[in-house]
Amino acid sequence: MLELIEQFNVLNAFWVTIKLAFFSAILALILGTIMAIFRLSPVGVLQRFGAAYVTIFRNTPLTLIILLCSLGLWGQLGFEPASRDSDTFIVDLNFRLAIIGLAVYHAAFVCEAIRSGVNTIPLGQAEASRSLGLGFLQGLREIILPQAFRGAITPLGNVLIALIKNTTVAVAIGVTEAAYALRNMMEFRPDVFLLNFLVIAIGFVILTLPTGLFISWASQKWVVRR
Amino acid sequence: MSAQQVLFDAPGPKAVARYRILAAAGIALLIGILGFIGFRMYQKGQLTAEKWSPFIDPNTWTNYYIPGFLDTIQAAAIAIVMSMIFGLMLAMGRMSDIKPVKWIFTAWVEFFRAVPVLIMMIFTFYYLSNSDWSPDNWNPFIGVIAGLVLYNSAVIGEIIRNGVQSLPNGQREAGLAVGLSPSKTRRLILVPQALTSMLPTLVSQVIVVLKDTALGYIILYPELLTRARQLGSAEANVLPAYIVAAVLFIVINYGLSRLAEYVENRQRAKNEGAAKKPNVNTAVPTEGGGATGQVPGTVG
Numbered sequence: 001m002l003e004l005i006e007q008f009n010v011l012n013a014f015w016v017t018i019k020l021a022f023f024s025a026i027l028a029l030i031l032g033t034i035m036a037i038f039r040l041s042p043v044g045v046l047q048r049f050g051a052a053y054v055t056i057f058r059n060t061p062l063t064l065i066i067l068l069c070s071l072g073l074w075g076q077l078g079f080e081p082a083s084r085d086s087d088t089f090i091v092d093l094n095f096r097l098a099i100i101g102l103a104v105y106h107a108a109f110v111c112e113a114i115r116s117g118v119n120t121i122p123l124g125q126a127e128a129s130r131s132l133g134l135g136f137l138q139g140l141r142e143i144i145l146p147q148a149f150r151g152a153i154t155p156l157g158n159v160l161i162a163l164i165k166n167t168t169v170a171v172a173i174g175v176t177e178a179a180y181a182l183r184n185m186m187e188f189r190p191d192v193f194l195l196n197f198l199v200i201a202i203g204f205v206i207l208t209l210p211t212g213l214f215i216s217w218a219s220q221k222w223v224v225r226r
Numbered sequence: 227m228s229a230q231q232v233l234f235d236a237p238g239p240k241a242v243a244r245y246r247i248l249a250a251a252g253i254a255l256l257i258g259i260l261g262f263i264g265f266r267m268y269q270k271g272q273l274t275a276e277k278w279s280p281f282i283d284p285n286t287w288t289n290y291y292i293p294g295f296l297d298t299i300q301a302a303a304i305a306i307v308m309s310m311i312f313g314l315m316l317a318m319g320r321m322s323d324i325k326p327v328k329w330i331f332t333a334w335v336e337f338f339r340a341v342p343v344l345i346m347m348i349f350t351f352y353y354l355s356n357s358d359w360s361p362d363n364w365n366p367f368i369g370v371i372a373g374l375v376l377y378n379s380a381v382i383g384e385i386i387r388n389g390v391q392s393l394p395n396g397q398r399e400a401g402l403a404v405g406l407s408p409s410k411t412r413r414l415i416l417v418p419q420a421l422t423s424m425l426p427t428l429v430s431q432v433i434v435v436l437k438d439t440a441l442g443y444i445i446l447y448p449e450l451l452t453r454a455r456q457l458g459s460a461e462a463n464v465l466p467a468y469i470v471a472a473v474l475f476i477v478i479n480y481g482l483s484r485l486a487e488y489v490e491n492r493q494r495a496k497n498e499g500a501a502k503k504p505n506v507n508t509a510v511p512t513e514g515g516g517a518t519g520q521v522p523g524t525v526g
Contacts, residue, residue: 058483077267201337
């Protein structure tokens with residue numbers, strides 16, 4: 001088993017998976033929060049913009065989004081988030097395009113998670129903030145969003161776990177993460193097929209199980225007591 | 227909190243002016259993004275007639291999109307039916323009174339919810355390719371179905387179990403009181419109610435399955451996306467072919483999500499109509515898809 005892990009660089013592959021998940025989670029959180037603010041805002045155009053974003057990206061398969069990042073964003077729009085002089089140009093490029101695809105897709109779910117967090121806040125909180133004379137953005141920053149994030153820990157955590165698992169789709173544009181490693185292992189070591197699967201599958205259990213436990217713990221700890 | 231009405235005051239003249247400016251900025255942003263995309267596509271020659279004219283040729287549809295669509299639906303339909311059957315079995319097993327049975331089913335469910343669908347697809351596909359107990363051209367199909375069913379049966383099992391747990395306790399007690407055994411109570415009283423109350427979540431799970439069939443692209447299952455790529459290389463219009471596929475996916479999934487909303491609203495109306503009876507919980511989680519202890523839901 002150790003020999004297998006060494007031969008196919010499984011640890012490296014999982015390191016790529018972790019990096020993919022980490023960066024796209026941060027980007028998705030930022031983008032999703034912006035979209036949530038748009039959807040809550042008093043401006044009709046922005047509300048519809050946010051709603052359209054969620055509808056479009058939530059209903060498109062992730063595989064397609066990642067392929068379009070490679071073919072459309074880089075191939076056609078000429079967006080090139082890596083330097084051509086670098087030796088690792090293709091690797092960096094695909095890695096970063098995959099991060100963008102993952103972030104754009106999961107931002108739609110983050111937006112919905114935050115909105116469900118806003119729904120846990122009693123009416124009185126917003127009324128109180130308005131009666132104190134806070135404007136929309138002030139109220140959002142000081143009163144609504146802090147409580148919304150705390151109320152949305154569980155749905156946000158579920159998005160994070162889904163994101164960790166969905167990093168495997170990056171294999172569609174050749175990022176050398178865990179699914180890529182499994183493909184190689186199945187191709188070159190078919191004799192130990194079950195072990196191949198278990199090594200990769202247990203890797204994902206190790207990544208997602210503690211995340212899930214942490215989220216249950218965090219949502220208890222930071223719950224807004226009323 | 228119904229946020230839309232309370233987060234901000236009714237706008238006065240100054241605020242109205244500010245909102246107009248923001249609205250204009252929003253429109254400008256949108257036009258800017260779309261315009262930039264359009265302009266770059268035009269520059270790269272993606273907006274020429276020969277890139278898009280294949281889509282008014284009926285052969286494009288009969289040779290690529292319709293077969294691809296049918297293969298997508300076929301895989302999704304088989305996977306959802308099998309996931310429902312196995313999901314029911316997993317839920318029953320996990321609620322069993324026999325401790326070891328419960329442990330085994332719990333471990334199974336938690337394991338297969340934690341492993342990505344694609345990992346199971348790749349494993350099944352390559353395993354079948356190296357063995358000879360299935361005809362080779364069936365391997366991608368079986369791979370897609372196996373991946374989808376292993377994952378979604380675990381998720382659906384959890385949805386059903388959650389539905390049972392959210393039923394009022396009196397339902398179980400009443401079942402036991404009329405002399406049914408615990409397992410009969412579950413089978414005849416609890417699970418049927420859980421299935422109805424979780425119906426909206428189950429419908430949104432169909433969307434997840436439908437989207438996940440697109441993973442079949444990676445193991446060469448000839449679904450919508452694979453067909454779009456074939457069309458793209460035949461007509462040298464890969465990008466338009468993918469864009470049309472994306473539009474098809476969005477339309478189908480949007481329709482399904484509206485159906486889920488409709489089912490949910492109808493159920494809520496029915497529950498409210500049923501007067502003072504303790505409310506069956508229809509609060510449905512629509513995000514998630516996690517491991518351990520999370521309410522299962524629907525992130526692709």
